[in-house]
Amino acid sequence: MSKFYPLTVSQKQADTRDAVVLSFAVPASLQAQFHYREGQHLTLRADIAGEDVRRSYSICSAVQDDQLKVAIKRVAGGVFSNWAHDVLQAGATIDVMPAMGHFSLPTNGIAHKQYLGFAAGSGITPLLSIIKTSLLAEPDSQFTLVYGNRASSTVMFKEELAALKDMFMQRLKLIYIMSREQQDIELFNGRINEEKCAALFGQWINLSDIDMAFICGPETMMHAVSNSLQQHGMAKENIRVELFAASIPAHRHITGVKPLLGKSSCAVTLIMDGQHTHFEMEKDRESVLDAALKLGHEMRYSCKGGVCSTCRSKVVAGKVDMDSNYALEDYEVARGFVLTCQSFPVSDTLTLDFDSEN
Template structure:
């Protein structure tokens, strides 16, 4: 199970007017615990005004950089992001969960694959880690980035992307699309969507030249780009996506669980120990565990980050929302406990699998 430790902020840099890049100092004794794959994320835990806030942010440093860095973009009414952009400073202490996430493909230094990334706004964050790590690890890889923003001023990592182009001239290419600022070529105006994706494969590169496509950003953008990818011949195994949580998204118990009378007996395996609790079928398993004072991992509670992932070992559990688990994980019995409810009277789940 993912643990959390108090880490010291060693760097805070302004990247755009509403975005900071934060680097954490990882002590020698915790280096192994904070080893990560490109595209993974961290959950930051901070007590603000007596309330514990947990927020997930993608790692933007490459695996080879030997540092732990995230980007935090301030969002409207975002309590943690507003605090971080206004107040976070070098020397501050924050509890940080160990890395998690499955937004990557295993790399092979003997391959000659071509990758494409489609990003919108802060969706560039995990893709920066993926792009840098891939180019450094696979010397024959080629990477193309299609990056949408409102304006040039709001574009996160704009100079870093240019630096990558200068460093990997023959293997990295990128194109900017702006929705609220006119560019000289009409094609690059507007949002990344299904039609724009299809046009990219007609104007810039043939779809059959790409081995894997990564997509990250808001729901509508991801859905549109994936539709464009599939209509252009991409298979599910070639498409990798990660959605951001919509603020305030709440799970609602499915009819099967809500209609079951009485309470469910739940056995939860956490760090090798078994804990037994009882709770209403209409309460999400994660919420039941928290109410039972169990130390279970969680972050977004919106079915996105996968921090609360567990495997169903016994019983009938229904998951109402999944925006993070791969189909093969669901088929193997994994659920996101923040979005899952006990339908049978007894269930057993393991957070250790």
């Protein structure tokens, strides 16, 4: 899982003025490694001006599609996104790590579910995969999508969403919210916030019928929707959230906030791909991830901001303090999972298992 594989970009398509879709050619010998679930993401790696740059992008293809795709939206000042738009071309080879992430639920062919999705901007990418996969895999399930954008010209996957609507006329409901383009129905103008959600739940969406909700977008929108869902009676465990990397809040670890207990250093053991790695690091100075990278160990990581979950591992022995967490669900934290990019040892010994799934 921690290994990168060279994949050829088989196709590069413009979706909107500032978004492109990359398709990858996965050879038969790597089909097993690149099996994926809806809602997961890929970590891409490239050498850009002599720097090892990694970014995670959500898979936008359905599980049933015979094509692995991600969408990349241009970000102002974004090193990787601008390189992908301006330099990367079809036919080029790029390093890709197999799919990761838990922004999904197992599908069931006999399920009769009502799903609800909220997305803003490029947050549609994993939801597109979830919507298409779910509707194809569960013939009796339905999906409602609330999708926020500035204007119709910025709507990603507009044609594909329209095609899905034609395919699943009675089972897919699309609600577009525009912040800078006037629409006939006043409710559909503005931004997705708690007030907008309350109005939608009062007039267009019956939450008592909804079994599961998925949210992907900026942090403020994500919290607003999650809070409104819970205020209107939806259990927190029935809400899945995914914060996209462009919304990573600035964060710097502050040392000396808590007194150190025991030794000033920690003996760390990492279990990854069945291999055991041992090293010593100072407590309260740098994250486990940064300490391992500094010593030359190959690690799983991408955003380093506690958002993408690429560096997810399970604490088998010892204890860490985790500064930020925008990727793990409450049940994962309760089971001992942490983000190593945000984890600082507080015990004298620490064992982290990157191979554990449960």
